[in-house]
Amino acid sequence: MAQRYFTVTWDQLHRDSKALAWRLLDLGPWKGVVAITRGGLIPAAIIARELECRIIETVSVVTYDEETKGEPRVVKPPAAAGDGKGWLIIDDLVDTGTTAKVVRAMLPHAHFATIYAKPAGKPLVDTFVTEVSQDTWILFPWDTEVQFIPPIAKGQVAK
Numbered sequence: 391m392a393q394r395y396f397t398v399t400w401d402q403l404h405r406d407s408k409a410l411a412w413r414l415l416d417l418g419p420w421k422g423v424v425a426i427t428r429g430g431l432i433p434a435a436i437i438a439r440e441l442e443c444r445i446i447e448t449v450s451v452v453t454y455d456e457e458t459k460g461e462p463r464v465v466k467p468p469a470a471a472g473d474g475k476g477w478l479i480i481d482d483l484v485d486t487g488t489t490a491k492v493v494r495a496m497l498p499h500a501h502f503a504t505i506y507a508k509p510a511g512k513p514l515v516d517t518f519v520t521e522v523s524q525d526t527w528i529l530f531p532w533d534t535e536v537q538f539i540p541p542i543a544k545g546q547v548a549k
């Protein structure tokens with residue numbers, strides 16, 4: 391179980407996705423983008439828009455059920471991307487690197503980019519924007535809602 395949470399708003403996600411696009415701009419041109427569904431879909435759409443890339447392929451890997459990790463299952467391979475040469479793979483984050491390892495094996499010549507990276511998965515990523523600690527769980531805007539939070543003084547647990 392994560393020790394802390396890092397909440398990402400839609401605004402922040404858009405900003406960080408654009409920051410990633412800036413880092414990728416001079417590394418292209420790209421034949422297309424491979425989005426790792428589902429978490430990579432929205433970042434991939436933002437990045438493809440910024441890089442003026444119209445070709446988007448998907449690869450579906452299921453590794454987690456909420457915060458519980460299981461064996462990675464490839465539900466859909468990235469058929470259009472060949473061995474990955476000239477293609478850009480986008481995911482929202484790398485955590486343990488399990489998903490990245492599976493996708494890299496399918497597309498060994500692609501460039502792998504994520505918005506967020508935790509230390510264990512970082513060596514598997516070519517380009518990322520923000521590092522968070524391994525014990526942090528990132529909460530993405532599609533998994534959360536705005537809700538009432540009690541004042542700090544009321545919410546404190548007695549020590």
Ligand SMILES: O=P(O)(O)OC[C@H]1O[C@H](OP(=O)(O)OP(=O)(O)O)[C@H](O)[C@@H]1O
Binds near residue numbers: 426427452453454482
């Ligand atoms: O580095 P790892 O430990 O493999 O974790 C990272 C992966 O886990 C999440 O996907 P998830 O399996 O939850 O599927 P989803 O994208 O459909 O939510 C996330 O979107 C990454 O793809």
Ligand SMILES: O=c1[nH]c(=O)c2nc[nH]c2[nH]1
Binds near residue numbers: 483529
């Ligand atoms: O929403 C998520 N946040 C995370 O930190 C994470 N790590 C693996 N899979 C994840 N999904």
Ligand SMILES: [Mg+2]
Binds near residue numbers: 427428429451481489
């Ligand atoms: Mg995912």
